[in-house]
Amino acid sequence: MGSVVELNLTRVEGHGSVKVYREGSRVERVELCLTDSPRLFEALLVGKSYLEVPEIVCRICSLCSTVHKVAALLAVENAFGVEVSEATALTRALIMQGGMIQDHALHLYCLLLPDLLGVPGLTGLAQKAPELLKTGLAVKRVGNMIQETVGGRLIHPVNIRLGGLGLQVGKKELLRLRQELLSVIPACREAYRLFRTPFPFPELPSPNALALEPCENGQVTSARCRMGGGNSFAVAAYREAVEESVLPYSNAKYSKVMGKEATVGSLARLCLGVSLSTQAQAIFDEVKHEILDKDIRGNSLAQAIELCDAAERALELIDRLLDQAPGALGNVTPVPCQGSGSAACEAPRGLLIHSYGFDADGICTYADVVTPTALNQGAMARDLLALARGMEGEDTEKMTMALERMIRCYDPCISCSVHVLKA
Amino acid sequence: MNRPRLAIAGLTACSGCQLTLLNCEEDLAEVAARFELVSFPMAESVEGGEPFAAAIVEGAVSTPHDLANLFRLRNSSRLLVALGTCAIFGGVAAMNNVVSVREELVAAVYGKGEKKGESFAPAPLENFVSVDFSITGCPPEKHEVIALLSALLSGTLPPLATYPVCTECRSRENLCLLLERKELCLGPVIRGGCHARCPATGIVCEGCRGPVREANVAQELELLLERGFGRDEVERRLRRFRPEWNYGQRR
Numbered sequence: 001m002g003s004v005v006e007l008n009l010t011r012v013e014g015h016g017s018v019k020v021y022r023e024g025s026r027v028e029r030v031e032l033c034l035t036d037s038p039r040l041f042e043a044l045l046v047g048k049s050y051l052e053v054p055e056i057v058c059r060i061c062s063l064c065s066t067v068h069k070v071a072a073l074l075a076v077e078n079a080f081g082v083e084v085s086e087a088t089a090l091t092r093a094l095i096m097q098g099g100m101i102q103d104h105a106l107h108l109y110c111l112l113l114p115d116l117l118g119v120p121g122l123t124g125l126a127q128k129a130p131e132l133l134k135t136g137l138a139v140k141r142v143g144n145m146i147q148e149t150v151g152g153r154l155i156h157p158v159n160i161r162l163g164g165l166g167l168q169v170g171k172k173e174l175l176r177l178r179q180e181l182l183s184v185i186p187a188c189r190e191a192y193r194l195f196r197t198p199f200p201f202p203e204l205p206s207p208n209a210l211a212l213e214p215c216e217n218g219q220v221t222s223a224r225c226r227m228g229g230g231n232s233f234a235v236a237a238y239r240e241a242v243e244e245s246v247l248p249y250s251n252a253k254y255s256k257v258m259g260k261e262a263t264v265g266s267l268a269r270l271c272l273g274v275s276l277s278t279q280a281q282a283i284f285d286e287v288k289h290e291i292l293d294k295d296i297r298g299n300s301l302a303q304a305i306e307l308c309d310a311a312e313r314a315l316e317l318i319d320r321l322l323d324q325a326p327g328a329l330g331n332v333t334p335v336p337c338q339g340s341g342s343a344a345c346e347a348p349r350g351l352l353i354h355s356y357g358f359d360a361d362g363i364c365t366y367a368d369v370v371t372p373t374a375l376n377q378g379a380m381a382r383d384l385l386a387l388a389r390g391m392e393g394e395d396t397e398k399m400t401m402a403l404e405r406m407i408r409c410y411d412p413c414i415s416c417s418v419h420v421l422k423a
Numbered sequence: 424m425n426r427p428r429l430a431i432a433g434l435t436a437c438s439g440c441q442l443t444l445l446n447c448e449e450d451l452a453e454v455a456a457r458f459e460l461v462s463f464p465m466a467e468s469v470e471g472g473e474p475f476a477a478a479i480v481e482g483a484v485s486t487p488h489d490l491a492n493l494f495r496l497r498n499s500s501r502l503l504v505a506l507g508t509c510a511i512f513g514g515v516a517a518m519n520n521v522v523s524v525r526e527e528l529v530a531a532v533y534g535k536g537e538k539k540g541e542s543f544a545p546a547p548l549e550n551f552v553s554v555d556f557s558i559t560g561c562p563p564e565k566h567e568v569i570a571l572l573s574a575l576l577s578g579t580l581p582p583l584a585t586y587p588v589c590t591e592c593r594s595r596e597n598l599c600l601l602l603e604r605k606e607l608c609l610g611p612v613i614r615g616g617c618h619a620r621c622p623a624t625g626i627v628c629e630g631c632r633g634p635v636r637e638a639n640v641a642q643e644l645e646l647l648l649e650r651g652f653g654r655d656e657v658e659r660r661l662r663r664f665r666p667e668w669n670y671g672q673r674r
Contacts, residue, residue: 010468013438015488037485037542039516043523043531048659052553057631057661059515061561108446110466121467126455132587138449142445152624154446155439156631159624166624220534246533251541404468 002028002032007400009407011111011121013063014414018403020388027388032381032407034252034414043368050336050358051162054366057354060369061413062376065156066099066147067347068354068369072220073162075354075366077334079341080362085330086088086218087321088164089148093220094317095160096345098146100310100394101188103348104266104303105143107411108195111137112300115405116194121379132194139184139191139307142177146314149420150175164300164331171322178318181311188311192283192304196290199405202381202390206295207263209271209376212346218320221343226272235344238353242370252374252414254381261378264350265411266302267291277312280305296383296409303348303411336362347372348382373412380410427448427476427575430462431494432487436482437546439562441465447565450572457576473499477575479654481515483509483545490551497552502580504571505554508561510547512665515561517545520666556580561631561664564617587635588628592619600627603617605650607660612638630647633665641671 002023011014019031021030034197039369041060045053054072070092077084084092109132114121117128118310125133150169213224213232225241226232231242244253255262262268270291276284284291291298291305305360342355350372356367387406391399433441445451445466454460461471462478478500484490497503508514517536519528525544558567570581584591588610592599599621601608608627610619615636621628634640640661647657661668 008464012462013442013465015433019427035488037516038529039435039545040532041484042518043528044515045533049656052659053662056515056518059439059561060436060499062442065437065439067587110445114468118630121460121463122451122468123455123460123467126452130452133452137451141448144448152626153620155442156625158621161626166626255632272474286667327592 005396005400007404009404009414011408012412012414013061013365016412016414018384018400018407021402022400025393027385027392030381030384030388031249032155032377032384034037034250034377036251036414038251040314042367042369045356045364048364048394050334050356050364052160053356053364057367060371062155063103063413064099064347064349064352066151067345067352068096069157069160070096070220071343071345071352071354073160073229074342074343074345075356076162077341078343079339079358080334080337082163082332082334084164084332087168087324087329088331089220090218090317090321090324090363091165091169092160093218094136094314095147095150095157095221097310097314098143098150100348101307101314102140102147103143104307104310105136105140107348108191108300108303108307109133109140112408113194115196116201123409128256135187139187139311142184142311143181145180149177163334165204165329168329169321171326174318174322178315181315184310185315188308189279189283191307192287195300195304196287198294198300199409200405201297201387201403202401202405204295204297204386206293207271208260208381209268210257210262210264210351211269211272211274212344214274218317221345225344227258227260227262228272230303233258236342236355238342238344238355238370242375244374250377252377254378255370255375256374256378261350261382262375263296263379264375265299265371266306266348267299267331268350269346270302270305276305277309277316278316279312280309283308296379296406298316299409299411336360349373349413351375371413373414374423376412380407380412426457426459428459428461428474430473430475430478430500431460431465432462432478432480432492432496433465434480434492434510435485436507436509436514438465438481440481440510443562443565443570447569450522450569454572459574475500477502477504479504479506479571480482481510481546482504483513483547484640485516485545486542487511493548493552502555502575503548503552505548505557505567506568507563508559508631508633508664509545511549511557511559513547514664517666518662518664521662558583559614559632560617580653584614585636586615587611587638588613588615588617588619588632591615591617592622595619595623596626597622600625601646607647607657609643609660611646612640612643613671629663630661631664634668640668645672
């Protein structure tokens with residue numbers, strides 16, 4: 001007789017569940033239901049002014065509000081042909097590294113570590129491994145400090161704006177951030193040791209990695225995306241590469257990229273070859289064999305390496321900003337014109353694309369946001385099925401726990417995934 | 424010691440209000456020690472069951488599932504706290520409530536016929552249940568969340584700002600963006616408590632904390648119209664975090 005096992009996803013941002021349909025012990029199919037209520041951002045943005053778009057759209061997600069804001073600013077600037085000053089570009093790069101630090105630290109130490117230590121969550125962690133939690137929170141705090149100091153507010157930053165900045169980050173603040181970063185650099189360099197042992201699951205399919213091509217010096221965006229197997233596509237033409245369809249049981253759209261179920265995020269970035277900071281590169285060289293050609297379980301280790309990379313890069317960026325002449329803000333005022341623009345950034349959990357069209361008055365005529373979780377949805381579903389089939393006959397509780405742990409390896413952000421415009 | 428049992432839940436939102444609690448890094452261990460976090464799906468995988476001393480709820484109500492969850496929380500909690508602008512006013516997801524038809528918005532995103540009737544226009548908690556206390560903000564300020572938790576420990580509720588953003592902005596001696604730079608700043612009608620975060624970095628108040636008590640909306644509108652802003656533009660900006668405003672005699 002058929003049976004359905006349902007598990008609700010916890011320790012992820014947003015709401016979702018997994019349903020496993022079984023015939024006896026045989027797994028027939030698996031449904032990944034990302035059920036956050038659609039907030040319909042793309043439809044809400046139509047009719048709003050270009051000035052409002054970045055302010056509204058960063059609210060898609062709190063963890064990634066910084067990168068959503070930056071991607072939106074870049075896309076609007078792309079539409080109006082605005083080039084920002086070096087100080088602005090470096091400041092944006094710095095806040096993005098702050099976002100990377102806080103997000104990876106939160107995911108690794110607060111949401112994922114309980115799985116490794118066999119406790120159900122934060123409270124258990126505070127009891128079983130208070131020092132580790134303290135270390136993780138200290139790292140996260142520095143990522144937050146960068147975002148708050150640079151962005152003027154930690155979540156939904158306000159200081160980064162179209163064409164420039166509200167206020168230049170002062171020398172005193174930069175030196176303070178430098179000091180704070182130095183205090184957690186040792187922890188960031190050691191983090192990878194905690195996340196080296198992957199969960200003992202049956203082997204999963206290997207990912208089709210997708211990431212932004214490496215950015216040029218100090219930039220946070222690039223004109224092309226790269227896929228495994230030597231394929232690539234221009235960000236401006238992403239609509240031809242990314243195919244989306246609506247699923248009856250999920251509010252996130254199912255995407256295929258160049259015909260494949262793509263995987264985005266830390267693992268994908270490292271597999272496709274990014275330039276890393278000195279220490280992060282040294283760690284990567286040491287553990288490369290545990291990441292390359294491995295399944296999604298390697299993502300946690302990849303995130304730990306990126307945590308080190310982000311902290312070291314943030315230090316470099318602070319030094320570069322300290323070298324900038326004072327008063328070199330160089331804000332540009334965008335002049336609205338009819339046109340469209342797209343931009344792609346690497347959010348902590350993977351590739352993010354924003355695209356907008358405007359009329360001659362700068363009123364938004366269309367908006368499209370492709371989020372990492374929506375991109376990953378196909379791969380998550382594929383891996384869930386493989387894992388469930390690999391564990392047929394196992395105890396149900398054991399299986400659902402494994403499924404949830406695997407999903408968490410993707411670091412999904414469900415609230416961000418559920419609003420993709422119909423192509 | 425009898426630790427208060429807390430439920431922390433998210434409805435339709437970006438999880439930013441819950442994240443604000445997780446961002447209180449220095450207080451988190453203390454919070455975990457002093458409260459029983461019996462239901463907190465964003466950070467805990469087990470449910471400790473009802474009843475709760477307090478349920479702290481973020482997000483607007485926009486699905487039958489949200490509504491069922493809200494009723495469950497209300498029925499099993501002594502206090503129900505609305506955390507953040509979405510829970511109190513509907514927030515950004517509700518900005519078009521008075522100007523668009525929900526079905527059309529859904530069709531624009533998912534296509535006609537898909538996802539029909541699975542969600543409704545986002546609404547504040549108060550439309551469905553009684554709310555005992557509210558902390559506004561998109562996201563709320565950390566100090567306000569900690570003030571709430573501290574107050575709960577002593578069986579009371581904290582005092583929060585009842586004055587507009589302008590009060591704090593003036594005490595920080597910022598340039599007035601509305602009068603001196605003639606920008607579309609909503610500070611006069613928006614509830615303070617954020618220490619005028621945005622105007623202090625030279626950026627207009629976008630109104631994320633919702634209306635201050637006794638907001639003189641008609642006067643703000645008058646000021647903005649005099650400065651050459653269009654009525655549509657002003658209304659659109661006011662609606663960003665709260666769909667419905669009472670424009671008084673300027674209607």
